[in-house]
Amino acid sequence: MTYKILLLSAALVFISSCKEQDQKVAENIETKKNSDKLNLKGTWELVGFYNYIDNKVVDSFSNNTISRQVKMYTDTKVMWCKLLKTDSIEFFGYGNYSYGDGTLTEELEFGSAFMNEVIAEQEEFNFILELTENRFEQIEIDEDGNKIYSENYKRVE
Structure with missing residues (x-):
């Protein structure tokens, strides 16, 4: 049972970190779009x-x-x-x-x-x-x- 909880926790941490990375990429793309407008x-x-x-x-x-x-x-x-x-x-x-x-x-x-x-x-x-x-x-x-x-x-x- 403890092994399953540990595995589930690790999976949730991994999924969460992927979402954070996707959010950072999206923010970088938005910042680039806004800086392209400033000319x-x-x-x-x-x-x-x-x-x-x-x-x-x-x-x-x-x-x-x-x-x-x-x-x-x-x-x-x-x-x-x-x-x-x-x-x-x-x-x-x-x-x-x-x-x-x-x-x-x-x-x-x-x-x-x-x-x-x-x-x-x-x-x-x-x-x-x-x-x-x-x-x-x-x-x-x-x-x-x-x-x-x-x-x-x-x-x-």
Whole structure:
């Protein structure tokens, strides 16, 4: 009788461990599906800004009163343009980008007259990236890695 109980207990432990393993596999598959959805590819519109002090948001403001800015990402390219409501001066940039592990790097090749002056001094722009399915923040950091300022976007397409 004791032998049968021991054998039955061992079988139940084995079945239970298989179910746990199946659950872990299912969770990994679901996590992979969700991470595949999180990508920058598409069109995004700037909706606002955050200012930081000591890595905490201390001020936020919306973008709709000053200008309109759109960013478009393909698999490897980025292009953004800005319309200033008070000025008709062109303002855009184009180049390559990469992201991962919470960072975004944009390497601009060319842009508007003003941006070409900026690009002549600095081609690569590095940000902290906080990305969800339909929103992202690109956060500028100082030389010590502290958050300074962010541009906040919503997915348009």
